[in-house]
Amino acid sequence: MKKILLLFTLALSITGVQAQDSLMLRKLYDEALVNGKCYENLRYLCKSIGPRLSGSAGAQKAVEWSKMLMDSYGFDKVYLQEVMVPHWVRGKKEEGYIIDGNNKIPVAITALGMSVATPKEGITANVIEVKSLKELDSLGEDVIKGKIVFFNRPFDPRFIETGQAYGTAGDQRFMGPPAAAKYGAVGVIVRSLTESIDNYPHTGTTAYDAAGKNIPAAAISTIAANTLSSMLKLRKLPLIKFYFKQNCQLLPDAKSYNVVGEITGTQNPNKFITVGGHLDSWDLAEGAHDDGTGVMQSVEVLRIFKAIGYRPKNSIRAVFFMNEENGHKGGTKYAELAAQNKEEHIAAIETDEGGFTPRGFSFQGVSGSFLKELNKSWKHLFEPYEADRLVAGGGGTDIGPLKETIPSVVLIGYRPDSQRYFDIHHTPNDVFENVNKRELELGAATIAGLVYLIDQHNLSF
Template identity: 70%
Template sequence: MRFKFLLAIFLSSSLAVSAQHTDSLFLRKIYDEALVNGKPYQNLEYLCKKIGPRLSGSANAQKAVDWTKKLMEHYGFDRVFLQEVMVPHWVRGEKEQAKIIAGNQQISVPVVALGGSVATAKNGLTAEVIEVQGLQELKTLGEQAVKGKIVFYNRPFDPRFIETGAAYSTASDQRFRGPAEAAKYGAVGVIVRSMTEIIDDYPHTGATSYEEGGNKIPAAAISTKGANQLSALLKQKGAVQFYFKQNCQTLPDVLSYNVVGELKGTENPNEFITVGGHLDSWDLAEGAHDDGTGVMQSVEVLRIFKAIGYRPKHSIRAVMFMNEENGHKGGTKYAELAQKNNEKHIAAIESDEGGFTPRGFSFNAIQPQLLQKINKNWKSLLEPYEVDRFINGGAGTDIEPLKATVPAVILIGFRPDSQRYFDLHHSAKDVFENVNKRELELGAASMASLIYLIDQHGLSF
């Protein structure tokens, strides 16, 4: 009996070692294909330079839909299809103007309208400025201090966060909710410090949201240099006015699409692993890192599998979600259709933190024991590629709705190095020239490797 027990242990151990060896060789094959024959960089160049900014509802967004569908058809994926989704159609209009008025001084500063904002009056808006560090200070000051003024939200990124996404999360409420909250106290407009730690003259846009039935006041982001200048003058002069003019408007919703490419599973074709990013972008630049890199990496995952002849056990999808930036309609629609079609999703990976050097993956709200097993089984396989950091954390806006309709799905976020992302995020600097070819390819190979491991071994252990 003892002999049989020891033999079983030996055989089990031998099989595990053999599987690890097979996986190791296959991951090397994935990386070789990505780094020698990779296509995401040239595809990203086309998306950025031939199509450009892709704000939801725009003509360029539709061009991106048409092109990415043709691209995946060209690669010969088993199925390529569109999912209809109605999206907001906000337009910026003429370039914004702004200046600080301090006594006889008039200092021009760069601003951009926040996505979803209303316009100022035709001749612009001029009012006294009141500076606050956040929503709580606004509430403390109340209507007596705020009414008739332009609220200037000037809470900077907290530099103590190593992961810059955490700094963004703790500052961005003043952009998203700030205008609606300021309107409750009688403010006539809002200026928000750009959501970045870098000090420069590039304002960063981003979505703001008004409350239904509430007063809508114009809102713009000011560059960090401009914010520092305005804050310094307020301290020196006491009373300072601000002028800005913007011409944005919200038009009726527009029909758009998620674009989906699929490799059909050989053993479990009705079970899906999704990898994706968002096809839309803000209108100030080319949407290179946000999120051109994510969608082109997602296409590349399927292209790699096709090129090396890998036939997955489960069906694998690359999804180009529409409208992440100002509505999240694409992700919601994908989840709705998954439920309607009784699709079983076992995992979903989102790439929406830029195309920088890969570091690892975050798993959303999984049990610590499962995370320990993932680390135990796969860390050594991905360690040679320096993408072996598996942590609990966020996954992504577009895949999050899946959890409500497919509770068993594991949501995963691709986590590249974060230090440079918010230098570019939502600004005119988010262009193709600021993407590194090798970093982009490494990210695609990293996601392909994790998907291979999930496809082969599952996530139940």
């Protein structure tokens, strides 16, 4: 009888905890949806600051404003972490032409980040189209030498999550240029990493070999890529050539900062749950979805906790990482300092997949039984918000290094709906107008919900 009573009491108290968690999540969502600040903060970041590539004046302005914003919220600590970052500049807008005999057909191109410039007069050469690094290898130096290599493998539309299509096509942009250089190519043109057929070239970083040979590399819009590919297939004489000119350069490393805000834990001030995105953005637009939404959601999590009067047991940090796009120096620095300061990190959550409707989270390197227990315990809490996919998967670029210095940390990636992301990713279209207020706010609330649950119950599945 005693045992039954005990079980009954236990059951009641479990039910009580669950009811409390459920009520708290509702509170977090209400605060985000009724009094949310992340949309207006994002408007300022996009419209009054704008592009903020590492080392740029925009990046510095963004750092200063972000610190001011966090200060204004009255967090327990707000500070900068100094970090040296690559300083790449695009220079004058690129030019590109398909040369068909006497005709020059202008095409939309943009230099890949970290690429070198062409000579001042540009590069003109025959083009060899390839679909993969493997195909490049099979052709070898005899075919490649002196040519412009055109990587043209499109996104595979069959992936449901577009990030997977990006993942499987992305080797062309990152590894393509040095691979082509090895065979004596004079330049590289890469089909933009998107399924969308449009006329925006998508920039993004490419591998830069400080010791080796670097050749100029540019992204070309999908419409122009299709045109170039069609014209190459005609194989009429004289053969199609391609011309491009770009003026980018890599300046000496610049001083910059991660921006960190913290609510100190009441019970475990030296145990941390980190939520972060990256403050830097490509230079072509406003870095709205990449990753203005992520940083504004991160700080919103802390603002929501303060607004509803939630005092976390553990220390909660919002981190605006610098230099995710072309170097990852901010993430690396954060991990170094965490180890130096002997911080214990329970979890780090990264939001860098756009400010779209939440679907859930991916947990990096966790066991099957962890995932099973996690879902048993918490999935139902996120179900009313349709954000309950708790799956295995990557954490993110900026939090990755933390696992190296503090192996006990659990890395978690916030997963919004992925369908629209690569339509605008790294293009002039990544602007505030393409962010939906409710989608952004729901994301902030969802992340706040997970941080709350981890803070209350840890991650001991």
